[in-house]
Amino acid sequence: MEKKIIILGGEGNGGVVAACILDMNNRFKNKELRLCGFLNDTLKIGEKINGYPVMGKTDDIQKFIKEGYYFVFAIHPIGHGKTRIDLFDHLNIPEDRLLTIVHPSSFIAYNAKLSPGVVVMPNCYIATKTKIGVCTLVMANSVIGHNNCIGRLCHFSAGSVTGSYINMGDASDIGLNATVLEKIQIGTCSVVGAGSLARKNIGDYEIHVGCPAKLLRICK
């Protein structure tokens, strides 16, 4: 059955997810996903994002839920995890309307578990027994090792590498090309900066950067 899709977000993560869906339609002949447009709180209705219309504000979502649309939550500003959680909870999207997307070039182990709304972009690898929470984005060329427990609304930026036996709270970010060593605990709403090497536990709301990563600041 064809699914009408609306992306919540803008040109950044939203536009990138849109391109992934179009690639699945065009190159991989996926006929199930039909991208219709965006919900965006800064642009006007009718303005275009990569050729697709802004159909409303995020607060208009209940109308589109009633009309049978499916949704991708792609509002992931780095270092603003709490804002992300508050907005997502406020929207109250039924889980069966959160679209899970896996680009066909990615590998997901048979016993990994992706929650509703997870997006896995091209060329990713998700290993055995890893669980990923609702609406987490795994951007291109990311590797996530085995036996991890990842919260909801997290964001793995392009090229990030996350080891194994990692627990990660909700709405945390792993930056571009960052590496997280095995058995690390990462809190809620925390950040591993771009290109950083996390080898020690990271608390809630902490931003760690560098190689090895050290606490830069608290992002409350």
Ligand SMILES: CC(=O)SCCNC(=O)CCNC(=O)[C@H](O)C(C)(C)COP(=O)(O)OP(=O)(O)OC[C@H]1O[C@@H](n2cnc3c(N)ncnc32)[C@H](O)[C@@H]1OP(=O)(O)O
């Ligand atoms: C396709 C996609 O997925 S796209 C989206 C992905 N985007 C990213 O991965 C970007 C991640 N963001 C970062 O790494 C940012 O630098 C953050 C969030 C960690 C920090 O941002 P800010 O708080 O604005 O830090 P700011 O730029 O003020 O830098 C503060 C200090 O930390 C240092 N610093 C900042 N980021 C890093 C980093 N990633 N690695 C090492 N040092 C860093 C800066 O050099 C500066 O040091 P100084 O005071 O000695 O000059």
